[in-house]
Amino acid sequence: MSNLVHKEASLLEVKNLETAFSIDGAYYNAVDKVSFSIKPGQIVGVVGESGCGKSVLSLSIMQLLPKGNGEIRSGEITFEGVQLNQLSDTEMNRIRGRDISMIFQEPMTSLNPVFTIGYQLQEVLFNHMKISKGDARQKSIALLKSVGISRPEKLVDEYPHQLSGGMRQRVMIAMAIACQPKLLIADEPTTALDVTVQAQILELLKTIQEVNDMSIILITHDLGVIAEMCDEVLVMYAGRIIERSDAESLFYKPMHPYTELLLGAIPKMDEEAGMLSSIEGMVPSLKNMPETGCRFALRCPKVKPECSAVTPLLEEVEEGHSVSCILYETSMPRKGVKP
């Protein structure tokens, strides 16, 4: 693979991705025509409520969909010019962990309880590097130190159950950055942690991102975390990206009615306690997803009759701010029209 990548070129490009799950023999799209790209060194947030497809999106990029019922039905995932969804398992294994790595939500269940921390860290190193046993041990101690663990020499010989949640998440991060990946996918990395520990972990991720000049896809439901961390934000609803923008204009000028409501639903620290905005109803299940039209139409307070007939496209309304809602569709002819 060529390492001569232009700074301007995108590191990861996802085009028209459709990931489907089979339920009773039929396929239903959990991720529906999703397109976005990530530049080197960028932190992109993916935000949405449970069931919006944000985790399926990350599993699709990592090619970790459950074999047998989850499948990429169409679209392209291009990482440094290589199409990931065309690679064989062996080829993907070489990229996974070295160029792209992932940290998961549950630091309790994503470490193997029967191996020491050191063994699990060295496993990553042995898989991707030619390295001697002694060097691997030294390197894993250095890695643990770099994620802020205070007694790494002892910790390499300990087991996951001896650590607290925050420490385990640090170990997960150490494993993920062991080979200095270019892209880190962090799926709800701090959801299971307390807020003071969350602050530590977010700070750590930011430092590592700056030092290694790595890109991060940060998946979370917490808009506060998004505001703290991200350059760009993708808002997902029911498997589609409904709004994409830089963080500042998303929070100050949300366009999609869903984003507006979502922002209004968080209790604010600096405001008096009034009523919070809430969204009626719930996300339709995969099987009952409306086939045409906007998927938010059923719950939208600004719904128009044509919302359920026309599927809105994600269109750039202002520079760097795209939204998929017919309220913002200009009279100009549509770019890249799809039925």
Next chain:
Amino acid sequence: MMLNTGTVPQYPLLQVKHLKTYYPVKGGFFRRTIGNVKAVDDLSFEIEKGETLGLVGESGCGKSTAGRSIIRLMNATDGQVLFEGRDITKLNGKSLQAVRQDIQMIFQDPYASLNPMQMVGSIIGEPIKNYRKASGPSIKNEVLDLLNKVGLPDDAYFKYAHEFSGGQRQRIGIARALALKPKLIIADEPVSALDVSVQSQVLNLLKELQKEFNLTFLFIAHDLSVVKHMSDRIGVMYLGSMAEIADRNNLYSQPLHPYTKALISAIPIPDPRWKKERIILKGDVPSPFNPPAGCPFHPRCPEARPECSQLKPALKEVKPGHKVACHLY
């Protein structure tokens, strides 16, 4: 404020005095008790009628154990819980049952706290059936009324819990807690399992119900912005005891305890322009099995002094209505 007849007005609705709840740790030969996990260690606060007291803290700080000890799902090791001026920690049998009508609980996990084998109608109707000699049709009417109050359709009566989403299940839990017209509701992390948009529905509902029934809440949560939204006064717990307690605005605008300061500064604010000095604490919460001597917070405290590791500070009032347990004040 409305006062029910029979209550003695000079008492706060609930007073917790030096409450201690320890879990014994067994081990060694014959599994003797070799120590105690001091989940709640000398906790005191009070709640006035009609107000909401928020209880925040990180996992393992004892906030849930405190709630459970008050409602007697767990027996306190020591200390007093006075409900309308009467100590309920020593009650049992009939007299305990009578008090339980007045204190109800909403649980965190809407999946585990509803019986999957019961229809919603019987889940909500069960407390009414147990406590009042009411006839079938009148119970049904009451349940339908409750379903209506929490925003569920009438046909929910004949459905099972698994047919509902998380938010709707939490509404069922709320309806069950309301069934006996309690005076105090202990809500233990009622929205932490829910999505933001559903969370806001449930919080709005709790506020509406509080107004309608003049309810008093003990609102336990780890999310400081949720607690601020709901509470009149807030207590911050650390390792089993109260670090600071004050009314909502004072606590957030002028936090005194170094732990409260760090906790507030750690909340991610949904505003990208918000730049603030963040206090990053070192390490994790120590184990309550082996708490540090002196002030429980001193190993992580950025402002610790020598005396902090010697003597546990008492909760003292430094401003009207603002109490803090710290040697700095």
